[in-house]
Amino acid sequence: xxxxxxxxxxxxWKKDNYIFADAENLRRVLIEWFYKxxxxxxxxxxxxxxxYKVLVTEILLQKTKAETVGEMWHNFFxxxxxxxxxxxxxxxxxxxxxxxxxxxxxxxxxxxxxxQIVEEFNSVVPxxxxxxxxxxxxxxxxxxxxxxFAYGEPQPIVDVNVMRMMNxxxxxxxxxxxxxxxxxxxxxxxxxxxxxxxxDVAATICKPDKPNCFACPLDSTCPKxxxxxxxxxxxxxxxxxxxxLSLQPYSVRKKTRAKPKY
Numbered sequence: 001x002x003x004x005x006x007x008x009x010x011x012x013w014k015k016d017n018y019i020f021a022d023a024e025n026l027r028r029v030l031i032e033w034f035y036k037x038x039x040x041x042x043x044x045x046x047x048x049x050x051x052y053k054v055l056v057t058e059i060l061l062q063k064t065k066a067e068t069v070g071e072m073w074h075n076f077f078x079x080x081x082x083x084x085x086x087x088x089x090x091x092x093x094x095x096x097x098x099x100x101x102x103x104x105x106x107x108x109x110x111x112x113x114x115x116q117i118v119e120e121f122n123s124v125v126p127x128x129x130x131x132x133x134x135x136x137x138x139x140x141x142x143x144x145x146x147x148x149f150a151y152g153e154p155q156p157i158v159d160v161n162v163m164r165m166m167n168x169x170x171x172x173x174x175x176x177x178x179x180x181x182x183x184x185x186x187x188x189x190x191x192x193x194x195x196x197x198x199x200d201v202a203a204t205i206c207k208p209d210k211p212n213c214f215a216c217p218l219d220s221t222c223p224k225x226x227x228x229x230x231x232x233x234x235x236x237x238x239x240x241x242x243x244x245l246s247l248q249p250y251s252v253r254k255k256t257r258a259k260p261k262y
Contacts (some may be wrong), residue, residue: 023185024159026223031190033217039204040071044196051150052083058142059110064101070102084123087114107132112136127151133243135152140175140235140245145195154191156182160250161202163232168206169218174233174247243258 042048043057043255056076060069079097080086086094095107113135117125125146126132132143144155158166158180166178186194205216213219232250 006038024183026218027190027194028215030197030201031187031193034200036192037067037200038193038196039200041070046254049149049192051127051146052204053077054146054150055125055138056080056086056110058145059097059106059113059137060101062106063103068101068244072098076114083114083117083125083144086110087118099238109137113138125150129155130243133237133245137173139237142177148191149196152191153181154188155195156180156186157195158182159199159202161206162198163204163250165198165206166230167227168225168233169210169222171223171227173227173231175235176247177231179235204242 007116011012011178043053046055048054055071057073060073060076076097080089080094089111091107091111094110095104098107098110116135117123120134121131126135127147129143129147130145132138133140135252141157141159147153148155148157158175158178163172163175163178166172166181170178170181172178182198201216201218205212213222213224216222234250235245235246236248238246
């Protein structure tokens with residue numbers, strides 16, 4: 001018979017071995033799906049994966065359909081090809097270029113961030129999570145996206161869609177747990193494709209009201225757990241001298257949502 005310490009080690013080994021097997025399957029299935037069905041956007045081209053373009057793109061994508069951003073993406077970087085040229089521009093000029101997106105506050109934010117990068121980081125977009133969080137209006141999602149898509153780091157990228165997908169797939173209700181899980185399973189050699197697959201499956205298949213489970217590459221292993229959004233906890237940036245992250249309740253819209261039909 002095993003001693004207590006041996007049982008603990010054995011159970012720990014079983015858990016780690018299960019995570020490893022789970023990770024291998026998840027990586028393979030998602031990356032294979034992405035190469036066949038992933039969405040095609042200009043910012044996913046290899047030539048677009050420089051830190052400045054990734055950072056600006058993520059800001060443009062906030063609360064805006066990706067297809068809408070795609071229509072003006074090339075023109076933006078034709079007008080503002082470098083962070084210095086964006087920093088030297090005016091809020092009115094930026095607003096004129098991005099007016100089709102709405103949310104005028106982004107013009108002011110883009111100017112402020114670009115000038116901060118020029119003044120504090122010698123015109124180089126930071127390559128560390130902590131320094132990215134020091135940029136005006138930049139939270140964990142955009143910081144992680146820059147590190148992954150621009151610098152190739154295996155960073156977890158969690159938006160509200162991935163949050164919903166991981167709640168159904170793993171039962172998680174807080175972003176911290178999701179980030180920890182993804183950090184364990186994300187491949188070191190294809191982090192971009194893995195995250196793009198998660199984002200695409202979550203946005204186009206694992207929808208809020210009518211998820212298309214038959215089209216999901218994870219359908220056969222998904223238990224389809226469903227926790228109310230009111231229980232979700234997402235990460236927010238608090239700046240009080242030092243930058244700190246804390247879990248905050250997710251803001252649920254007053255509109256009552258229909259119960260998902262799987």
